[in-house]
Amino acid sequence: MALLKPFSKLPSLHASSILLVENEELFQQSLANALVAEAGVTVNVRLAKNLPLPLENEDKRPRIDLVVFVMNLTSELSFQSTEASLKYLDPGFFLGKVCFMVTNARNATVPSGRLDSVRKLAASLQCPLLFAEDQSPDGVANAAERLLTILKVSAGFVPTITALYLSNLTRCTVPPDIDQLSFE
Amino acid sequence: MDDVTRRLLQRIVRRIPSQMLRPMLEKWGRLQQKQLGSIDFSLPKIAITEHLLSICQEKGWGTKHITELELLYVIDNPNVGLWHAFQLVDPEDDALMVEMMQFKEQFKSNLNKLVQNVSIKFKKHTDEAIWIRLAWGESFSKPNHFTPTFVVHHLQSSYVFMNNVNSKKKPLLYQALVLATRYQSIKHANLSGRKLHGIRDLLMKQYEQVFPSKFPSHIPERTEDKEKANNPLIEREQSASSSNRLQLACEAFGEGKLPEIQSAVYRLETKFRGQSKNMAQSKEPFKCVVTFSSTNLLESLRNCASSGIASTPVVPSATHVTYICGCVYGLSAHPFSRVRFGTWGVTPKGTLQTSAQSYPFSVFAVENRRRRRSHPE
Numbered sequence: 001m002a003l004l005k006p007f008s009k010l011p012s013l014h015a016s017s018i019l020l021v022e023n024e025e026l027f028q029q030s031l032a033n034a035l036v037a038e039a040g041v042t043v044n045v046r047l048a049k050n051l052p053l054p055l056e057n058e059d060k061r062p063r064i065d066l067v068v069f070v071m072n073l074t075s076e077l078s079f080q081s082t083e084a085s086l087k088y089l090d091p092g093f094f095l096g097k098v099c100f101m102v103t104n105a106r107n108a109t110v111p112s113g114r115l116d117s118v119r120k121l122a123a124s125l126q127c128p129l130l131f132a133e134d135q136s137p138d139g140v141a142n143a144a145e146r147l148l149t150i151l152k153v154s155a156g157f158v159p160t161i162t163a164l165y166l167s168n169l170t171r172c173t174v175p176p177d178i179d180q181l182s183f184e
Numbered sequence: 185m186d187d188v189t190r191r192l193l194q195r196i197v198r199r200i201p202s203q204m205l206r207p208m209l210e211k212w213g214r215l216q217q218k219q220l221g222s223i224d225f226s227l228p229k230i231a232i233t234e235h236l237l238s239i240c241q242e243k244g245w246g247t248k249h250i251t252e253l254e255l256l257y258v259i260d261n262p263n264v265g266l267w268h269a270f271q272l273v274d275p276e277d278d279a280l281m282v283e284m285m286q287f288k289e290q291f292k293s294n295l296n297k298l299v300q301n302v303s304i305k306f307k308k309h310t311d312e313a314i315w316i317r318l319a320w321g322e323s324f325s326k327p328n329h330f331t332p333t334f335v336v337h338h339l340q341s342s343y344v345f346m347n348n349v350n351s352k353k354k355p356l357l358y359q360a361l362v363l364a365t366r367y368q369s370i371k372h373a374n375l376s377g378r379k380l381h382g383i384r385d386l387l388m389k390q391y392e393q394v395f396p397s398k399f400p401s402h403i404p405e406r407t408e409d410k411e412k413a414n415n416p417l418i419e420r421e422q423s424a425s426s427s428n429r430l431q432l433a434c435e436a437f438g439e440g441k442l443p444e445i446q447s448a449v450y451r452l453e454t455k456f457r458g459q460s461k462n463m464a465q466s467k468e469p470f471k472c473v474v475t476f477s478s479t480n481l482l483e484s485l486r487n488c489a490s491s492g493i494a495s496t497p498v499v500p501s502a503t504h505v506t507y508i509c510g511c512v513y514g515l516s517a518h519p520f521s522r523v524r525f526g527t528w529g530v531t532p533k534g535t536l537q538t539s540a541q542s543y544p545f546s547v548f549a550v551e552n553r554r555r556r557r558s559h560p561e
Binding site for chain 2: 023024032033042043045046047048056077
């Protein structure tokens with residue numbers, strides 16, 4: 001199986017790499033533009049629809065510091081594609097180098113069980129879960145800023161913190177009564 | 185000035201958006217420059233209507249002149265109501281030689297013979313289309329100008345487009361058209377839509393066509409790709425497969441702007457292939473009706489194929505709209521399970537949304553026709 005490995009290559013100097021995985025390939029483009037516009041840090045952005053990544057790019061690909069899975073809550077296909085892609089990540093990534101980003105969570109058409117299952121997925125993998133708003137430029141800038149914070153830690157730019165430590169603080173947790181029906 | 189004229193003018197001025205009012209009046213051509221200059225277009229519409237009414241009263245204009253203005257406006261903005269496309273069949277020998285004056289006179293005389301009290305107005309548009317505005321009246325009442333029928337006919341082509349035709353007047357209108365254009369009969373072309381230009385372009389093939397070729401090598405570059413290429417820090421991992429999908433989608437639907445069709449209805453007879461025992465055991469084919477509807481159906485289907493929601497190469501039945509040019513199709517014994525449309529399923533009321541694309545479409549009400557016969561399952 002072509003697993004994406006976190007530590008098999010040497011890191012590049014003063015640069016970091018982020019991989020955005022999104023089934024719809026929409027939000028990742030605006031996120032990428034916001035990320036590279038950041039002064040101060042050189043961010044290489046790789047965009048993919050799902051994993052596994054094609055083997056032809058293996059040599060030219062830099063070491064990936066952070067993998068972000070972007071899910072659109074209104075689409076079941078998005079969630080299923082993310083679950084399928086997770087199998088192609090080496091377990092070493094889950095020590096703080098994976099993050100989940102969810103869009104459209106406020107949409108009324110989203111079935112309530114879907115957000116719960118996303119939460120459970122993120123909690124079982126002990127990864128942070130971020131919510132983003134993808135329609136306005138402010139929302140995109142906001143989401144990019146938060147991703148950058150995590151990316152800087154994962155890439156080792158912040159002296160006293162490691163990715164594993166940060167993920168311990170920011171990981172998603174599910175409340176114990178998540179399976180009980182809520183009355184709204 | 186009578187009440188009808190006044191109300192008609194008010195209605196028209198209300199309908200035309202404020203920015204378009206001045207260009208429309210200039211196009212109308214009946215107002216002199218001085219009078220046009222004296223109207224203050226920044227006032228609210230009621231004031232402008234009053235001013236126009238006073239001008240019309242001075243000049244003694246009636247309904248006839250005001251309907252010209254309405255016709256001009258509708259020619260520029262035909263997207264009101266549902267347009268139906270019709271085809272004239274069985275031309276007589278001189279059908280192709282009918283020219284405008286002849287058509288006009290014939291149509292007028294035929295229609296006046298068939299129906300009393302109908303008001304007809306003609307306008308020839310720049311692209312060889314004749315626009316006809318009809319206001320129907322009963323035997324002893326004046327024509328009702330508030331629900332006009334619009335007919336568009338492209339001379340020398342066999343297509344007619346109609347909007348807002350009363351079903352009682354339909355056969356009379358058909359008769360008059362058939363006689364005036366020297367054909368033998370008229371039939372519904374199985375195409376309707378809200379946008380006149382969309383159905384006209386589709387029917388008369390005035391869009392960028394796609395021709396099958398054995399060695400398709402051209403991969404269309406879109407402007408977004410060019411922007412991406414500018415930034416060397418952003419890289420797509422699976423660019424080969426996405427450009428492949430894009431190419432196959434463009435092969436099926438063409439690269440340029442597609443005509444704007446709003447809905448396509450498929451009548452299917454198919455066999456259920458799946459895990460459910462009840463459905464799979466029945467020997468009769470499963471009949472259902474699937475409707476696709478969207479603001480721009482062809483564009484959303486092309487988007488579906490290029491974004492990977494539908495599997496490529498595109499199933500021929502999806503391109504039926506462009507080839508067969510209709511709205512309703514019958515398919516039988518189609519291996520439906522082979523078409524992967526995301527989370528597709530033959531459910532009683534399935535809705536499929538594409539992911540927030542610019543052209544989302546939804547699939548409605550897959551009805552099971554068998555249920556109506558109250559057949560015990």
